């Protein structure tokens with residue numbers, strides 16, 4: 001998100017190189033639907049060559065950032081590249097238990113084929129456990145239930161309620177809607193052990209042991225737990241700018257603390273706000289403006305980004321026909337016509353395609 005849209009802004013004036021281990025940019029909001037309806041992913045996965053034709057894309061993995069801010073990047077062939085630039089931006093996002101929610105080292109065709117296999121697995125399964133009742137777990141539950149209303153779906157959530165990052169009203173609404181549709185919601189319940197490890201995505205029949213002592217049979221277990229910052233490449237030389245959560249400490253200018261020519265954006269930062277694309281949309285213009293100022297040696301002060309701390313805004317879908325949105329001044333919106341228009345009908349795919357200058361498909 002951050003890397004792609006920042007590159008889009010900067011490539012008009014600078015020679016931008018984008019390193020990403022995938023061949024493509026994927027609109028993450030589409031994933032909860034793509035894993036059930038693989039054809040939905042076609043428009044949401046956009047090869048960088050198409051999304052950012054003016055940007056040089058290197059498909060590789062940043063493995064080490066050196067003290068002079070040059071970088072080692074490993075290509076799929078195993079070849080190591082050494083890259084150096086006038087200014088670097090880190091935007092490597094979150095790392096999940098497996099590559100269900102975010103693909104790794106893939107081409108578009110591989111990702112589409114993976115979605116097809118996963119959707120086939122969902123179709124076959126009767127008893128499905130979703131681990132995690134955050135926005136991803138809730139959205140996946142809504143999608144599966146809409147497509148297959150008779151499957152037995154259980155959400156296992158360790159906290160006291162679904163959607164902990166937003167207002168209680170929103171959690172209650174989502175829980176009520178899903179329960180009414182037959183989804184079982186177990187809050188204050190941890191998964192203690194499952195027959196399959198989280199890395200096993202295309203799993204099948206097994207048992208899940210819960211902290212309550214209950215044991216649930218499943219045909220498929222889907223991990224919808226949150227991500228961890230993807231910052232391993234900082235360990236060798238930049239461990240001192242990582243906080244205890246392994247997030248990169250940034251200044252309000254979005255420069256990495258102590259480095260004028262190194263920026264960090266998005267999920268990997270220590271900005272105290274929900275890790276959401278919605279907030280990243282506000283970081284991009286600040287970073288773009290500050291980078292321009294630095295690279296053109298202007299003396300004017302740098303712009304500051306103010307983190308959206310404790311801001312409960314969120315838009316969560318409950319299938320393709322409805323959802324629930326929370327906006328700070330307005331409050332909760334749950335009118336299906338509005339929530340469908342806002343997100344559920346399209347998962348924001350046309351919006352992000354338009355921002356990249358592409359047609360809706």
Ligand SMILES: Cc1cc2nc3c(=O)[nH]c(=O)nc-3n(C[C@H](O)[C@H](O)[C@H](O)COP(=O)(O)OP(=O)(O)OC[C@H]3O[C@@H](n4cnc5c(N)ncnc54)[C@H](O)[C@@H]3O)c2cc1C
Pocket residue numbers: 001002003019020021022028029030031032060061062063091092093094101102103104105136230233265266267268275276277278279280315
């Ligand atoms: C399923 C899902 C649904 C979501 N829905 C919403 C929503 O509805 N609304 C909302 O506001 N937010 C949503 N989010 C959150 C939002 O997508 C993230 O906050 C946002 O994508 C983070 O942006 P980012 O640029 O920090 O990282 P990402 O968008 O994750 O991008 C990181 C990129 O870095 C690449 N990468 C990682 N490590 C390396 C490396 N070492 N070398 C090279 N490349 C690397 C990855 O391949 C990836 O392309 C959702 C997230 C998920 C997973």
